[in-house]
Amino acid sequence: MHAFEYAAPASVADAAAALANEDAKVLAGGQTLLPTMKQRLAAPSVLVDLRKIDGLSGISREGDALVIGAMTRHADVAASKVVQDAIPGLAALAALIGDPAVRHRGTIGGSLANNDPAADYPAAALALGATIVTNKREIAAGDFFKGLFETALEDGEIITKVKFPLPEKSAYEKFRNPASRYAMVGVFVAKTKAGVRVAVTGAGSSGVFRHAAMEAALAGNFSPAAIAGVKTDASGLLSDLHGDADYRAHLVGVMARRAVEAAA
Amino acid sequence: MVQVAMTVNGKAVSANVDSRTLLVQFLRENLRLTGTHVGCDTSQCGACVVHVDGKAIKSCTTLAVACEGASVTTIEGLAHGTKLHPMQQAFQDNHGLQCGFCTPGMIMTAVDLVNRKGNALDEATIRHELEGNICRCTGYHNIVKSIAQGAREMATQPQAAE
Amino acid sequence: MSATGLGASVKRKEDIRFITGKGRYVDDINRPGQAHAYFLRSPHAHATIDKIDASAALASPGVAAVFTGQDIADDKLGGLICGWMIHSKDGSPMKAGAHPVLAQGKVRYVGDHVAVVIADTLSQARDAAEKIVVDYGVLPAVADPAKAVGGPNIHDAAPDNTVYNWHLGDKAATDAAFASAAHVTKLDLVNNRLIPNPMEPRAAVGDYDSGTDTITLYTTSQNPHVARLVLSAFIGLAPEHKFRVIAPDVGGGFGSKIFIYAEETVCAWAARKIDRPVKWTSDRTEAFLSDAHGRDHVTHAEVALDAAGKVTGLRVHTIANMGAYLSTFASSVPTYLYATLLSGQYNIPAIYAEVDAVYTTTAPVDAYRGAGRPEASFVVERLIEMAARETGRDPAEFRRQNFITQFPHQTPVIMAYDIGNFAGALDKALEHADYKGLPARKAASAAKGKLRGAGFSAFIEACGIAPSAAVGSLGAGVGLWESAEVRVNPIGTVEILTGSHSHGQSHETTFAQLVSERLGISIDNVSIVHGDTDKVQMGMGTYGSRSGAVGMSAISKALDKIEAKAKKVAGHVLEAAESDIEFKDGKFTVKGTDKAIDFASVALQAYVAHKFNGQELEPGLKESAFWDPTNFTFPAGVHICEVEIDPDTGIVTVERYTAVDDFGKLINPMVVHGQVHGGIAQGIGQALMEGAKYDEDGQLVTASYMDYTMPRADSLPSFTVDTIETACPSNPLGIKGCGEAGAIASPPAVINAITDALGHEDIAMPATPVAVWRAAQKRPRLAAE
Ligand SMILES: Cc1cc2nc3c(=O)[nH]c(=O)nc-3n(C[C@H](O)[C@H](O)[C@H](O)COP(=O)(O)OP(=O)(O)OC[C@H]3O[C@@H](n4cnc5c(N)ncnc54)[C@H](O)[C@@H]3O)c2cc1C
């Protein structure tokens, strides 16, 4: 790791001020940022730790939405009765991230801000039509994810919470990369008042994406059979040691069917 | 250099450290608590698992300064004098270790697992919960047995709060 | 059997320190004033080093020194050696390129050692290393052993990248067997390259005492004495009496910590150079890049059968990847540890094997758990299974028909099997695995849309390595005996000094069990001393499942001497003739009387020595012995694996795994089972998930746990492990060794199960989900085909 200055401000405003430093970076759970820094692939000059800021973590139901603070740990989302009741697929997803120790520190805000193409939360945010709330504005999930590790966040912008509208049904199925256990293909399906949404993570060469053909097929008939014949175009998908694009395309179908079955 | 103070195995400790010091380095190098190990640099092997405020975390992926004010328990803090923690005893009883390198992390993970999921653990649960701990020696067979026994025995033997 | 004697599942004595966090591994050791080493490694697979400018690094904060290959050459330090000479078919010696400690003029794999920076802290060393400017002239890479010949030349000494073209067996007889065969089964296979991955990364601390001009090296070694011998006699670091090597607790080795590497050499050398302790601890990425890898064979193999289903011949051609340099024992692995086991458990009259060893621009390849024998058993057990299927025979009965049943049995490939009961293991395995119930379980899986299959592996290995004369005649640079010293203290407690080294094998317990059994004392009164060249005079270390068969035999021999001497002492004390003294259960008695004295009292008398008269009886009770085995030992067994495949995803679940092994006599069944579990897990890892991959440019793609799949708890089942026993005739304890069996047996069992489920043979290791999914799309082999 390269040397850096460490700050743990007590308010979002102070954090934003600290982030004005060149090459300053937010530190949340550190489960992505610290490994990257250890490998010297990132070298921020200042780390702004959000852990002392009150009000950034917590889970609540606000009307038709589930609101999760940015610093809420994966383990807390997975174990939360509120989440399990409101959006069981989301609680189940959180329980599949990394391992127990990673889940004790990793945060939803960090995961979304990082937008790893193999991360799990982006699929839920996109399928559920979540709103990402920052210290500056609210961003619809559909506008938030901008490709590999890219988001709509501006320099120094801090995610404070995430709002998930409650779906009628939802489920997440994950095919884990055998080595890293990140998603090689993860499919989140949600049946909401606004329609059916299917979001795919792990597979896309520019990150999480919605599967229009499946959404259309499921709109009229929310059952695994409805998407049995829906093909996934392999051309925009990732290929690596653990699976080429054709395999991933096939797995999208398998995971989607299993998710619909679990949700239905 | 940053001043950091925390409680480790019940003792108040403090030191001036470089801000890039990881918790595992602080434990091993500043406090000479070398039971916590480092087995990888991608946060996957779990050799470094300790408890921070009662929860299992990877000390290789946590800054020491971020543990300011926290209560940390390491493998060295688990036994009461010469009386082993039931999970430690279970690892010996079931030959749950060979070279011993993964063992501290395994035991700390196992205790956390029991704290979260209770004392009656089936094999599938134990295996799933060990996702973040790699052992190259045992094939996990006896680790799984050890944890099942340790979990049962934690119900009957009182442990100190962390 | 006593509670702590031979055959008892005694809980391990060493556990207490490990479960309380008090183990002491090399990285736990710090010497006053120590500096930290960071190795600058080659980012290229193959390149000339045209210039190194380290001036900025030298000026960097905290830096004590920067050294390159030139400094090593200036100090006239020798290169790293390969200690086993192999001759090619034409009689010429193997062609070994130089293996400098730090690269000289050229780098040959990604991770090769370009320079070392030594600084007050590791961060400073690493910061400084980033400032070293190296001009590389990049050359083409070749990672695939099948493409090595004709590829870019890696060492001037080895034209066409060929180290040797070696062969074993009778070609003419084998060709004749094939010419008259009723059926020939053919197989092309790749034995996938593995990265050993002991959980403790390698580490070294060099410490120099200028007062005595002595170097102490703490290192993660399976064989500290061999390390000292090589570093001293061949590399020329320091004479042995001025050089102490300590291997304290070591966190697993699996072969990869046998070898003498650049890093520990540099730490020891640099400590003297800068007169300051120098420490290096590998990080996992470095381990992936620079620990010796294992396996990596490309093989074509054929087996010939007569019309009755008798195996009549076997022939094999293998290209073995040696990597960029010949590691310490690399040359022996694909030759005498491989082709000599190609007879398996079968009576095969004619065998012929050819092995071409090649250089590639990859990390050196050397022994990894099983070393050569897993590769052999994979060839044999895949061929046998396929031959049974192709000729419509039951794989179990086909094996039984061809088993060797008469012992001793001389195979056509050097080995003389001393004893075994192959059918006994098969019968027990069939029962444990409920083989009879397989068709019903297959049907149940099919009903769920899943594919189920079972596969066998009837493996044999040669271990208890090894008779010195035999290995000497085959090219080994050392003898492979073992040493032991038994020191009895005046109060009757015992220290055993052994040249074996435990890095997970449980010697502190099992060796103590032997002493307890023999001397009738508590295991708590025995301590095992190992891993320190200042304490133990000489030893060959632990690998090749040799610690029991060879190491304990040496202890047994020394205990014989202790007993003889103690009888003399007892005779003196009891005023009886030595020949009238009997020793049993820790007590010396005079035949036919009630006169007795216990072991501890004899020990005391041996040191008090008041009653000894001068020259006739020396005081003291301490004996040593060297044990040189007369034969290899031949652990064997039958493993049966049962898998279920999800054809939608390609995920293979190991549903049942049964192992019935013959390890001869068991010292501690609990420990033996543990060794088998670990071996099976590594073998399942090889079969289903592990595989090192280099890309076209020679970059290691699988350089971390993000890409290299390790077996985890949820990828394995619990195993059913049992044993049968035919006592080994070639050592006093009747033991054969169990450390490698699981890793040798399991890969073919798993692949045979998968191919049974798929209905065709077209799957390579590792059988990853994507590979199995693809294979499941293929049309199954029809019965008539
Ligand atoms: C072994 C291991 C396995 C894992 N497996 C999975 C997996 O299976 N699936 C998965 O999805 N993830 C996985 N992860 C990643 C994990 O979920 C991380 O926790 C997550 O990606 C990042 O969250 P964090 O809180 O740790 O963020 P950090 O690492 O602290 O930060 C990540 C990035 O986000 C930025 N950031 C953090 N919080 C905010 C905020 N509130 N506002 C703005 N920017 C912010 C940081 O500046 C940084 O750039 C794994 C991690 C590890 C170590």
Ligand code: FES
């Ligand atoms: S050292 Fe922390 S997970 Fe490997």
Ligand code: FES
């Ligand atoms: S006991 Fe050696 S790694 Fe687990």
